[in-house]
Amino acid sequence: MLIPLVDLKAQHQQIADELQQRFERLFENTEFILGEEVASFEHEFAGFCGVKHCVGVANGTDALEMMLRAVDVANGDEVIVPANSFIATAAAVVRAGAVPRFADSDPETHLVDVQTVAQQINRCTKAIVPVHLYGQIAPMEELKALADQTGVLLLEDAAHAQGARHHKQGIGSIGLEAATSFYPSKNLGGYGDGGAVLTNSDDVAAAVRALRNHGSETKYHHPRVGFNSRLDAIQAVVLSAKLKHLAHWSEARRQAARRYDELLSELDAVTLPVTLPGNEHVWHLYVVRVPRRDAVLRKLNEAGIGAAPHYPLTIHLQGAFKHLCHKRGDFPVAEAASEQVLSIPIFPEITVEQQIYVVSELQRALSKVG
Numbered sequence: 116m117l118i119p120l121v122d123l124k125a126q127h128q129q130i131a132d133e134l135q136q137r138f139e140r141l142f143e144n145t146e147f148i149l150g151e152e153v154a155s156f157e158h159e160f161a162g163f164c165g166v167k168h169c170v171g172v173a174n175g176t177d178a179l180e181m182m183l184r185a186v187d188v189a190n191g192d193e194v195i196v197p198a199n200s201f202i203a204t205a206a207a208v209v210r211a212g213a214v215p216r217f218a219d220s221d222p223e224t225h226l227v228d229v230q231t232v233a234q235q236i237n238r239c240t241k242a243i244v245p246v247h248l249y250g251q252i253a254p255m256e257e258l259k260a261l262a263d264q265t266g267v268l269l270l271e272d273a274a275h276a277q278g279a280r281h282h283k284q285g286i287g288s289i290g291l292e293a294a295t296s297f298y299p300s301k302n303l304g305g306y307g308d309g310g311a312v313l314t315n316s317d318d319v320a321a322a323v324r325a326l327r328n329h330g331s332e333t334k335y336h337h338p339r340v341g342f343n344s345r346l347d348a349i350q351a352v353v354l355s356a357k358l359k360h361l362a363h364w365s366e367a368r369r370q371a372a373r374r375y376d377e378l379l380s381e382l383d384a385v386t387l388p389v390t391l392p393g394n395e396h397v398w399h400l401y402v403v404r405v406p407r408r409d410a411v412l413r414k415l416n417e418a419g420i421g422a423a424p425h426y427p428l429t430i431h432l433q434g435a436f437k438h439l440c441h442k443r444g445d446f447p448v449a450e451a452a453s454e455q456v457l458s459i460p461i462f463p464e465i466t467v468e469q470q471i472y473v474v475s476e477l478q479r480a481l482s483k484v485g
C-alpha cells in the first residue's frame with residue numbers, strides 16, 4: 116500500500132468542479148493581480164481566523180519578512196526564534212537585516228520553551244517569533260506576559276496552524292501579527308506558492324499591503340522600497356474553494372490523531388505527541404518520537420509510507436548560520452528531538468485501513484531495527 120505524507124489528490128477531487136467554474140470566470144475577467152478574488156479570499160480568511168485583516172502575499176517566507184519589516188525590525192535588532200523549526204523562520208529575520216537568536220524546545224510538545232526565550236532577551240531584542248509547530252498554538256499566554264514585561268513584540272509563525280485556536284483565539288489574534296504559508300501541503304494549501312499576514316492592527320495591515328506592492332499605497336508613489344510579493348488570483352480561487360472545507364478537514368485530522376493515539380498506545384518504543392491544555396490542535400503533522408529514527412524511517416519509506424522527519428537538523432546547526440558560531444549542545448532538547456522525531460501520514464481523508472497499515476509497518480520497523 117502506498118500512503119503519502121499528505122494526499123493532495125484526495126483534496127482536489129472535492130473541489131474540482133467548483134474550481135473549473137471559478138477559473139473560467141477568472142479567465143474571462145482576467146483580474147490576475149490583486150483583484151476581487153484576492154480581496155474576497157482575504158476577507159473570508161480573516162473572518163475564519165477571527166482577525167480584522169488578512170493580507171495575501173506570494174509565500175510564507177515573504178510573509179514572515181514583511182511581518183518583521185512592518186514593525187520596523189531592521190539592522191542591529193535581534194529576533195528570538197525556535198531552534199526547532201523550518202529554516203524560513205530564521206531566514207526571514209536575516210533577510211529583514213536582523214540577527215536571529217535561538218531558543219530551545221519543550222521536551223514534550225516540541226514547542227518553544229519559554230524559559231530559554233527569556234534567557235535570550237537583551238536590550239537589542241525587538242521581537243519573539245514562536246512557531247505554532249505541527250499545528251498547535253505555542254505557549255502564547257506565557258510568551259505574551261514575558262513580551263509585555265520586557266517591552267518586546269510578540270509575533271507568530273503560523274505556517275503549520277491555519278484554523279488552530281487557543282481558548283477560542285485564532286492565529287494572528289494573540290500576537291500583534293502572524294505570518295502563514297499556503298504551500299500546497301499546508302492545511303490550507305494553494306496550487307503553488309502563497310502566504311499571508313494576519314492581524315488586528317490597522318497600521319500593520321496597511322504597512323504589509325504597501326510592502327507587498329513595491330512599498331506603494333498610491334500607484335507610482337513609493338515612500339519606501341518594498342517587494343513584488345502578492346497572492347495570485349489563481350491561488351486565491353483555490354484557497355477560497357478549500358476554505359469552505361477547512362473546519363471539517365481539521366476535525367477529520369483530529370479524529371485521525373485520536374485514532375493514532377489509540378493504535379500506537381500499544382507500542383512502548385513510541386512516544387506520542389502531547390497537546391497543551393486549551394489548544395485546539397489542527398494536526399498539520401502527527402509527530403512521534405522513536406529510537407533509531409533514521410533506520411525506522413528508511414524501513415517505512417521502503418514499505419511505501421511517506422513518513423518524514425520534521426526537522427532532522429535544528430536551525431542553529433545549519434550551514435547558513437555558521438557565522439553565529441553555535442555548536443552541538445547549545446539547545447540540547449531541540450537537538451535530541453531532531454534525532455528522534457518522525458512524522459507519519461496524516462490528512463483529512465486518511466482511512467482507518469491506511470492508519471492500521473502505518474502502525475503495523477511502524478511496529479515491524481521497530482522490531483527489525485532493534
Ligand SMILES: Cc1ncc(COP(=O)(O)O)c(C=O)c1O
Pocket residue numbers: 174175176177179200201203204246272274275295296297298308309310
Ligand atoms: C514553520 C514554517 N515557517 C515558514 C515557512 C515558509 O513558508 P513558504 O514555504 O510558503 O515560504 C514554512 C514552510 O514550509 C514553515 O514550515
